[in-house]
Amino acid sequence: MGSAVYAMQMSTSVQPKTHKRRASRRSNAAPTIADVARAAQCSPMTVSRVINGEGNVREETRIQVLDAIEKLNYSPNRAARSLAGGEQLRIGLLFDNPSASYLSEFLRGALEEASKIDAHLEVQTCETPEAALPLMRKLSEGGISGFILPPPLCDDQDVLDLAKELGACAIAVGPGKAMGTQGSVMIDDFEAAVDMTAHIIGLGHTRIGFIIGKPEQLASERRLAGYYAAMKQAGLEIDEELVVQGRFTYRSGLAAAEKLLSLPERPTAIFASNDDMAAAVIATAHRNHLDVPTDITVCGFDDTAMASTIWPELTTVRQPIREMTAWAVAAIARISRSRRTDDKGTVEKSIIPYTLIRRDSDAAPSLARSPRTEP
Amino acid sequence: MGSAVYAMQMSTSVQPKTHKRRASRRSNAAPTIADVARAAQCSPMTVSRVINGEGNVREETRIQVLDAIEKLNYSPNRAARSLAGGEQLRIGLLFDNPSASYLSEFLRGALEEASKIDAHLEVQTCETPEAALPLMRKLSEGGISGFILPPPLCDDQDVLDLAKELGACAIAVGPGKAMGTQGSVMIDDFEAAVDMTAHIIGLGHTRIGFIIGKPEQLASERRLAGYYAAMKQAGLEIDEELVVQGRFTYRSGLAAAEKLLSLPERPTAIFASNDDMAAAVIATAHRNHLDVPTDITVCGFDDTAMASTIWPELTTVRQPIREMTAWAVAAIARISRSRRTDDKGTVEKSIIPYTLIRRDSDAAPSLARSPRTEP
DNA sequence: GCCCCTTATGGTAGCGCTACCATTATCTTA
DNA sequence: TAAGATAATGGTAGCGCTACCATAAGGGGC
Numbered sequence: 001m002g003s004a005v006y007a008m009q010m011s012t013s014v015q016p017k018t019h020k021r022r023a024s025r026r027s028n029a030a031p032t033i034a035d036v037a038r039a040a041q042c043s044p045m046t047v048s049r050v051i052n053g054e055g056n057v058r059e060e061t062r063i064q065v066l067d068a069i070e071k072l073n074y075s076p077n078r079a080a081r082s083l084a085g086g087e088q089l090r091i092g093l094l095f096d097n098p099s100a101s102y103l104s105e106f107l108r109g110a111l112e113e114a115s116k117i118d119a120h121l122e123v124q125t126c127e128t129p130e131a132a133l134p135l136m137r138k139l140s141e142g143g144i145s146g147f148i149l150p151p152p153l154c155d156d157q158d159v160l161d162l163a164k165e166l167g168a169c170a171i172a173v174g175p176g177k178a179m180g181t182q183g184s185v186m187i188d189d190f191e192a193a194v195d196m197t198a199h200i201i202g203l204g205h206t207r208i209g210f211i212i213g214k215p216e217q218l219a220s221e222r223r224l225a226g227y228y229a230a231m232k233q234a235g236l237e238i239d240e241e242l243v244v245q246g247r248f249t250y251r252s253g254l255a256a257a258e259k260l261l262s263l264p265e266r267p268t269a270i271f272a273s274n275d276d277m278a279a280a281v282i283a284t285a286h287r288n289h290l291d292v293p294t295d296i297t298v299c300g301f302d303d304t305a306m307a308s309t310i311w312p313e314l315t316t317v318r319q320p321i322r323e324m325t326a327w328a329v330a331a332i333a334r335i336s337r338s339r340r341t342d343d344k345g346t347v348e349k350s351i352i353p354y355t356l357i358r359r360d361s362d363a364a365p366s367l368a369r370s371p372r373t374e375p
Numbered sequence: 376m377g378s379a380v381y382a383m384q385m386s387t388s389v390q391p392k393t394h395k396r397r398a399s400r401r402s403n404a405a406p407t408i409a410d411v412a413r414a415a416q417c418s419p420m421t422v423s424r425v426i427n428g429e430g431n432v433r434e435e436t437r438i439q440v441l442d443a444i445e446k447l448n449y450s451p452n453r454a455a456r457s458l459a460g461g462e463q464l465r466i467g468l469l470f471d472n473p474s475a476s477y478l479s480e481f482l483r484g485a486l487e488e489a490s491k492i493d494a495h496l497e498v499q500t501c502e503t504p505e506a507a508l509p510l511m512r513k514l515s516e517g518g519i520s521g522f523i524l525p526p527p528l529c530d531d532q533d534v535l536d537l538a539k540e541l542g543a544c545a546i547a548v549g550p551g552k553a554m555g556t557q558g559s560v561m562i563d564d565f566e567a568a569v570d571m572t573a574h575i576i577g578l579g580h581t582r583i584g585f586i587i588g589k590p591e592q593l594a595s596e597r598r599l600a601g602y603y604a605a606m607k608q609a610g611l612e613i614d615e616e617l618v619v620q621g622r623f624t625y626r627s628g629l630a631a632a633e634k635l636l637s638l639p640e641r642p643t644a645i646f647a648s649n650d651d652m653a654a655a656v657i658a659t660a661h662r663n664h665l666d667v668p669t670d671i672t673v674c675g676f677d678d679t680a681m682a683s684t685i686w687p688e689l690t691t692v693r694q695p696i697r698e699m700t701a702w703a704v705a706a707i708a709r710i711s712r713s714r715r716t717d718d719k720g721t722v723e724k725s726i727i728p729y730t731l732i733r734r735d736s737d738a739a740p741s742l743a744r745s746p747r748t749e750p
Numbered sequence: 751g752c753c754c755c756t757t758a759t760g761g762t763a764g765c766g767c768t769a770c771c772a773t774t775a776t777c778t779t780a
Numbered sequence: 781t782a783a784g785a786t787a788a789t790g791g792t793a794g795c796g797c798t799a800c801c802a803t804a805a806g807g808g809g810c
C-alpha cells in the first residue's frame with residue numbers, strides 16, 4: 001500500500017502524547033495462536049483455520065501448523081474463542097427427578113464433554129414436565145443454545161415446542177414420544193430387551209416374569225415389546241399374569257415383585273425394566289425366603305450403580321449414559337455452529353451400542369424348586 | 376500492488392486508508408458494560424469497579440450504576456471477563472470411587488456454583504489416592520487454580536503436598552487427616568453421631584450396635600467417637616461386641632450386619648456410619664426374618680438417595696453435600712482471587728449444619744426380645 | 751490474451767472486559 | 781500556603797481469538 005501512508009504512520013508512532021508503552025499483561029506464558037503462526041511460518045488466521053477444521057488450507061501448510069501446535073504444546077484459549085466467536089455455548093440440562101445413579105453418570109458425561117468444547121452447563125431439576133416450562137423460559141433469558149432432555153421430558157410435546165419457540169435445539173437422551181427434537185441418542189431398547197429375554201430363556205427358564213417401566217415413557221414400551229418378541233420367537237406362551245406394571249421406582253418394584261411372587265405358579269425368572277425395580281425384586285425374594293439366583297433369577301436394565309452395589313450383583317443391560325450425554329452435548333455444539341452458517345434443520349441421531357452384563361443374579365432354574373412346566 | 380487499486384477503492388468508499396467500516400459483529404444485542412456506563416453517566420471503568428466490588432467508588436455513583444444494571448438487565452460477559460482478567464478459574468474435582476448418590480449431589484453442587492462464577496470444572500475419577508497424583512499433574516499442565524478433595528483424598532498427605540507443589544489450593548470436602556489444605560467444608564460428624572445415638576437411646580434402646588466406616592477416613596473416627604460419647608453420657612455400658620468394622624460399602628455392611636445379628640444377645644438397634652451400610656443391615660435383617668423397625672431399629676448417616684429409596688425409608692443424618700461442594704468452589708474462587716493481590720495464605724473453613732432426618736426405620740424396642748416370628 | 755472464478759492466505763478490527771496508568775477533585779500536614 | 785497524600789474517576793491498550801474483507805496465485809473458457 002501507499003508508502004506515504006506508512007511514512008505518516010511511522011512519524012506518529014513516536015508517541016508524542018500517548019501513554020507510555022506498557023508491559024504485556026500476559027502473566028503465564030502459555031503459547032498463543034501467534035506463537036504457533038510464527039513457528040509454522042504463516043499467519044494466525046491460517047492457524048485458526050486449521051484448528052477449526054475449515055477448508056481451504058493446503059495440506060502441506062496444515063501439517064506445518066499441526067507440527068507447530070504439537071511442538072509448542074499449544075491449546076487455544078477458551079475465553080478468547082468464545083469472546084471472538086461472539087456466541088457462548090450454553091446448554092440447559094433438565095431432568096425430572098431421576099435416580100441418583102442415572103444422574104451422576106448423566107452429569108459426568110455432560111461435564112466431560114462440556115469441558116472439552118467450552119460449553120456452559122446450566123443444570124435444572126424439575127419435578128414434572130410442566131414445571132420444566134418456566135425453568136426453560138428463565139434459562140433462555142440468558143440465551144441458551146440447546147437443551148438436553150432425558151425421559152420423561154423428551155416424551156412431552158410442550159417441552160419440545162417451547163424449546164423450538166425459544167430458538168434452542170433439543171436433544172433427547174433416550175427414546176422420546178414427542179416429535180420435533182433436533183436430535184437424539186439412545187440405545188436400541190427393543191433389541192436389548194430381546195437379547196436379555198433370550199439370555200434368560202437360554203438358561204432354561206420358561207416362566208419369565210416382566211415388570212414394565214413407567215407407562216409415559218417410550219422406553220418402557222420398547223422394552224416390553226422386546227420381551228414379547230423374544231418370548232414369541234422362542235415359541236413360549238406368554239402368560240399375561242407374568243407381565244406387571246411398574247413405574248421404574250424401587251417402591252413400584254416392591255409391589256410388582258410381591259404380585260409376581262405370590263402367584264400360584266410363580267415365575268422362575270423376573271426381568272425388570274430397570275435396576276431399581278430389579279433390586280426391589282431381590283429384596284422381596286429375600287423376604288420371602290427365596291435365594292437369588294438359586295430359587296429365582298432376577299435381571300435388570302441400565303447397569304446403574306445399584307446393579308453392582310446390591311448382593312447378589314445384577315445381571316443387566318448396560319446403557320452407556322455417560323457416552324450418551326457426552327454425545328448430546330457435542331451434538332448441540334455442532335448444531336448451533338451449523339446454524340450460524342447455513343440454516344438447514346439438520347437432525348442428528350445416534351444409536352449407541354448396549355452391552356449385556358452378566359453377573360450373579362441369574363442361573364438355570366433349579367429342578368427341585370421350580371414348578372415344572374410345559375416345554 | 377498498487378496505488379491504482381487503492382485509488383479505486385478510495386473512490387468507492389470514503390475511507391482513505393483503512394478498510395471499509397465493518398458492521399458490528401455483535402449478534403445478540405445484550406447490553407455491555409459500555410451501555411451501563413452510558414446509562415449511569417460514568418465510565419466503563421467505574422462500572423467495572425462496582426461490579427467487582429472494589430473500593431474507591433462514591434456511594435452515590437455506585438447506586439447509579441447498580442440502578443443502570445438493573446434497568447438494562449445487564450449481566451457481564453463471562454468470556455470477556457476471564458480473557459481480560461488474564462486468569463481462568465479451573466477447578467479440579469477428584470474423587471475416588473464414591474457412591475453414585477454422593478457423586479450426583481457432589482457434582483450438582485459444584486456445577487451450580489461453577490456456572491455462577493464461570494469456573495471450569497475438570498472432573499477426574501481415580502481408583503486410589505496414589506492414582507490421583509498423575510492425574511493431578513496432568514490437570515495442572517493446563518493450569519489449575521484449585522482442587523476439591525472429598526474423602527479419602529483429603530486424608531492423603533501426598534495428594535495435598537502435590538497440590539501445593541503445583542501451586543493450586545486444595546479444599547477438603549469433609550474432614551481430612553492430612554494437614555495443609557487451604558480450606559475445608561464439613562459437618563460436625565461428632566456432634567451428628569452424638570445426636571443420632573442419643574435419639575436411638577431416647578427411643579428406649581440400650582443395646583445399640585454400631586458399624587464403623589472405612590478406617591482410613593477421619594469421618595469414621597469422628598462418628599464412632601460420637602457414638603461412644605452419647606452412650607457414655609447416657610450411662611450405658613458399651614459392649615465392644617456391638618461395635619464392628621465396616622468400610623462404607625454395601626458389601627461391608629452386609630458382613631457387619633451378619634455379625635451383629637448373629638450375636639447371642641443381639642442389638643435392638645443398629646447405627647451404621649453411612650446409608651449404604653444401613654441399607655445392607657436392613658436387607659440382612661429381612662433375610663433373617665426380622666422386621667424393621669418392629670424387631671430392630673436401623674439408622675444411617677448422610678441421607679443419600681439410598682436412604683429414601685429403600686423400604687422402609689431410613690432415619691439418617693442429612694449431610695448437605697450439594698451446599699458443601701458449592702461452598703468449596705466458591706472458596707477456591709475467593710482464594711485464587713486474593714492470591715493475585717496479597718499473598719497471605721488464608722485458610723477458609725466452614726462447618727455446615729446437619730439435620731437429623733427421622734423416617735420409618737426406627738422405633739422403640741419391642742418388649743419381648745426375639746420371639747416374634749412371622750408367619 | 752482477457753476476464754472471471756476458485757483456492758489459499760494475509761491483514762485488521764473488533765468481541766467485552768479489566769489492568770494500568772493518568773488525571774482531577776478533596777483533603778491533610780509541614 | 782504550598783506541597784504532598786488520598787480518593788474518585790477516566791482513558792487506553794491489550795487479553796487471544798475469529799469474522800470479514802482483501803489480496804495473490806493459479807486455472808479454465810471465450
